[in-house]
Amino acid sequence: MNPSSAACLVPGNRSRRLLIMVIGALLLSLGNPWGNSMEPSVWQGRRAALNAPAPEFPSGMEWMNTKTPLKLKDLRGKIVLLDFWTYCCINCMHILPDLEKLEEKYANQLVVIGVHSAKFTAEKDSKNIRQAIMRYHIKHPVVNDHQHKIWDAYLVNAWPTFRLIDPEGKLVMGMSGEGKLDILDENIRSLIETHRAKKTLNETPLAFDLETTKANHEAPLYYPGKLLADKASQRLFISDSSNNRIIITDLNGKKIDVIGTGDVGKKDGSFDKATFDDPQGLALWGERLFVADRRNCVIREINLKDRTVSTFAGNGKQMWTPRAGPANVLLTVLNSPWDLCLVDDQLYVALAGNHQIWRIDLSTKIAYPHAGDGQENIKDGPLAEALFSQPSGLSTDGTWLYVADSEVSAIRRVALNPNGVVQTIVGTGLFNFGDRDGAGKAALLQHALAVVHHQGKLYVADTYNNKIKIIDPKSKDCRTFLGDGKPGLQDEPPRFSEPAGLSLAGDELYVADTNNHAIRVIDLKTKQVRTLTLQDVAPPQAPVSSRPSFLNASTKSVKEITLPAQGEITFHLTIRLAAQMKLNTDSPIGYLIEADQMTEAFETFGTAASQEKVALTVPAERLAGASNLKISLVFYPCLTNNEGLCFVKSQIWKVPIKLKPDAAERTFHLETDLVERN
Numbered sequence: 001m002n003p004s005s006a007a008c009l010v011p012g013n014r015s016r017r018l019l020i021m022v023i024g025a026l027l028l029s030l031g032n033p034w035g036n037s038m039e040p041s042v043w044q045g046r047r048a049a050l051n052a053p054a055p056e057f058p059s060g061m062e063w064m065n066t067k068t069p070l071k072l073k074d075l076r077g078k079i080v081l082l083d084f085w086t087y088c089c090i091n092c093m094h095i096l097p098d099l100e101k102l103e104e105k106y107a108n109q110l111v112v113i114g115v116h117s118a119k120f121t122a123e124k125d126s127k128n129i130r131q132a133i134m135r136y137h138i139k140h141p142v143v144n145d146h147q148h149k150i151w152d153a154y155l156v157n158a159w160p161t162f163r164l165i166d167p168e169g170k171l172v173m174g175m176s177g178e179g180k181l182d183i184l185d186e187n188i189r190s191l192i193e194t195h196r197a198k199k200t201l202n203e204t205p206l207a208f209d210l211e212t213t214k215a216n217h218e219a220p221l222y223y224p225g226k227l228l229a230d231k232a233s234q235r236l237f238i239s240d241s242s243n244n245r246i247i248i249t250d251l252n253g254k255k256i257d258v259i260g261t262g263d264v265g266k267k268d269g270s271f272d273k274a275t276f277d278d279p280q281g282l283a284l285w286g287e288r289l290f291v292a293d294r295r296n297c298v299i300r301e302i303n304l305k306d307r308t309v310s311t312f313a314g315n316g317k318q319m320w321t322p323r324a325g326p327a328n329v330l331l332t333v334l335n336s337p338w339d340l341c342l343v344d345d346q347l348y349v350a351l352a353g354n355h356q357i358w359r360i361d362l363s364t365k366i367a368y369p370h371a372g373d374g375q376e377n378i379k380d381g382p383l384a385e386a387l388f389s390q391p392s393g394l395s396t397d398g399t400w401l402y403v404a405d406s407e408v409s410a411i412r413r414v415a416l417n418p419n420g421v422v423q424t425i426v427g428t429g430l431f432n433f434g435d436r437d438g439a440g441k442a443a444l445l446q447h448a449l450a451v452v453h454h455q456g457k458l459y460v461a462d463t464y465n466n467k468i469k470i471i472d473p474k475s476k477d478c479r480t481f482l483g484d485g486k487p488g489l490q491d492e493p494p495r496f497s498e499p500a501g502l503s504l505a506g507d508e509l510y511v512a513d514t515n516n517h518a519i520r521v522i523d524l525k526t527k528q529v530r531t532l533t534l535q536d537v538a539p540p541q542a543p544v545s546s547r548p549s550f551l552n553a554s555t556k557s558v559k560e561i562t563l564p565a566q567g568e569i570t571f572h573l574t575i576r577l578a579a580q581m582k583l584n585t586d587s588p589i590g591y592l593i594e595a596d597q598m599t600e601a602f603e604t605f606g607t608a609a610s611q612e613k614v615a616l617t618v619p620a621e622r623l624a625g626a627s628n629l630k631i632s633l634v635f636y637p638c639l640t641n642n643e644g645l646c647f648v649k650s651q652i653w654k655v656p657i658k659l660k661p662d663a664a665e666r667t668f669h670l671e672t673d674l675v676e677r678n
Helices: 014-030 090-105 126-135 149-153 181-197
Strands: 079-085 110-116 142-144 161-165 171-176 227-230 235-240 245-250 255-259 279-285 288-293 298-303 308-313 337-343 346-351 356-361 366-371 391-396 400-405 410-415 421-426 450-454 457-462 467-472 477-482 499-505 508-513 518-523 529-531 553-557 561-564 568-574 581-583 589-596 602-608 613-619 628-635 637-639 642-647 649-660 667-671
Touching: 079 090, 079 149, 079 181, 090 110, 090 181, 126 142, 161 181, 171 181, 227 279, 227 508, 235 279, 235 508, 245 279, 279 346, 288 337, 288 346, 298 337, 337 400, 346 391, 356 391, 391 499, 400 450, 400 457, 450 499, 450 508, 457 499, 568 628, 589 613, 602 613
Parallel strands: 079 110, 110 142, 227 499, 279 337, 337 391, 391 450, 553 649, 561 649, 568 667
Antiparallel strands: 079 161, 161 171, 227 235, 235 245, 245 255, 279 288, 288 298, 298 308, 337 346, 346 356, 356 366, 391 400, 400 410, 410 421, 450 457, 457 467, 467 477, 499 508, 508 518, 518 529, 568 613, 581 637, 589 602, 589 628, 628 649, 637 642
C-alpha cells in the first residue's frame, strides 16, 4: 500500500516498477503538474494517452449487473467512470460509498463500470464476483477482466484505479487510491458543463439489470461475516453482515433476540431502532457485546440487559492514521475494524484498513496501537516495526494473539506483551497464495479470514479455498481439516463457500459460511458437520414502499374527462416504443396517481409488471372534490440490439376531471409519447 494514495500495487517488471518509484519521488519533490489526478509514469508515451479514444472493451468477456455486454461506443454521450477493483481489496471496498454518491448525484449523466481484475485465483470466477456484487450492494455494471486485458489496455498497476472517459469517448483522467471523491466530483462536474454547452451530453438516465433483482433470497441470514459462540451462556451471536444486524440464538439456533432494523446506518438506541453498516467481529464482556461496525469505522457496544446500542469507540471517520498515539476511544480514528478479541479487560481490534492491531483498555477507555506500522506487507519483528496486510481474524491462547492476515494469506502470532514480537506461522508474501498442505513456507492458504485457537491447535477459515484447515503453531504444520476446495452447501461430504468466521463452544466449531448465508457446526472429535437451522429468525422487513422517482419525464395534458362518482375507475396506459426499443421485463414499472382535492389529498403509488399495456384502478369515492388528476409512470426501455443498455423514461399525464353521479364510462385510455433513443 502507498500511504499517500491508499492503493494496493501489483507486482510487475522490476525495472518498470523502479522507474515508477523514481518518477513518483521526483514528482513529490517538484509538485505534480497533473494536479494529483494523473499517474504520469503510467501514461507518458503510451497508447492510452490522454484525449485519445479510450480503448474499447474486448469481446467475449462476462458481464454482471447488465443483461448483455456493454460497449463504449454505445455509451457515447455519457461520462463513463471505470473502477478497476478486486473484491478482496480493502481499499476497493472503501471507495464503494464514494461511487454510490457519484452515481446518485449524477444519475442522468454518469455511468460507472466496475472492471474486476482479480488478484486471487478464486476472484477470477464470475460466480464469486457475482456474490461479492450482492454482498457489497453494487448497483453498476461489472465486467470480469480475469485475464487483465482491460487492465493492460488502460495501463493500470494498482487497486483501486479510476479512468474517466468523456461523452465523446476520449480518455480524460486517471488516478489510483482512496480519498478521490472530491477530485472525481470536480472533473465530472466540469465535463457536464463542457459537453452540455457542446450539446454532446446525453442526460437520459440508464438502467441496468442488477444481480440483486434476480436473486430470490428468503434465508434469514445474508452473507454473515463473523460469529461468537458462548458455551457458558448457551448463546450464539451472529453478525448478519449484509443485513446490517446482529442475531442472537441459543447454540441450537433458536431465536433469542434481533438487534438492528436491517437498514444501513449508525443510529444508537433500542434494539428495534438501532442501525449498523456491515457489522463483523464480536466480543462478549459480561453482558456487554462489542461489535466491529466495519463500514461505520466504529466499535458499537450492546447492553444485553438494557437492550440498547451505543457507540463505544471511533469518531465515525475513516482515515489513514497508522501511527496515531493513545487516545480516548471516542476520539480514536478507526479504519475498517474487522475482528475483535477480548483478553481480560483488553479488547484487541484488527484494523483491516490500517493494517494494524490496536488495543482498547476497557477500564480506562483508552485506545493504543499495539502492532504494525501501517504499511501493507508481511514482516516479522518488534511489534511497532512489523507489517500486516488487511488483518481480518483474531484469536488468543492467553499469551499470543493469533491473526488471520488475509491479503498475505498468512497466519501470524502477536505477543500480548507490549515488548514482544510478531512471528509468521504460515505465509510468505502479498502474491504468494494457493492451496497446499505442508509446514511453514511450504504451506499455502488463499485469503484466510478467520482463526481460532483450541487445545494447542489453530483452526483456520481458508476462505477462498472453501476449506477449514488445522495448524500446529509449534511445528507450523498446516493440513486440510474439512472441505475439498469446491464451493457448496452440503454436510456429507462437507463443503463450504467462502467461510469467514469461526468460534468455539466446547468441542463444537461454529462457522459463518458466508456465501451460503448459513451457520455450520463442526464436531471436532468426529468431524461431523451439520447446518444450523435458525428457528423463528426472519429476514429483515423490506423498507416501506416509497413514491417512485420519475426521471427523464415527458408531460402530456389531455382533455377533461367525466368520471362516475362511485365505484372503480380504470386507466389503461399504453407505452409506445420505437421499432428498435423494447421494455426491460425484469424491471417493474412504477406508478403514481395524485388528485387535488378540497379536503384530503389522494394519492396511490406502487409497481406493476413490465409490459406495454398497464391497467391502474382508482376508487371514485376517493376523488370527491378533485378537479385534476396527475398520473405518472416510470419504465425502462432497452435497445433491442443490446438488452444491457436500458434507459429510465417517465411519462406524466395531466388530466382535468369532472365527477357526475350519472356518468357511465369507467375505463379510459392514455398513451405515452413515442419513446426513442435520444
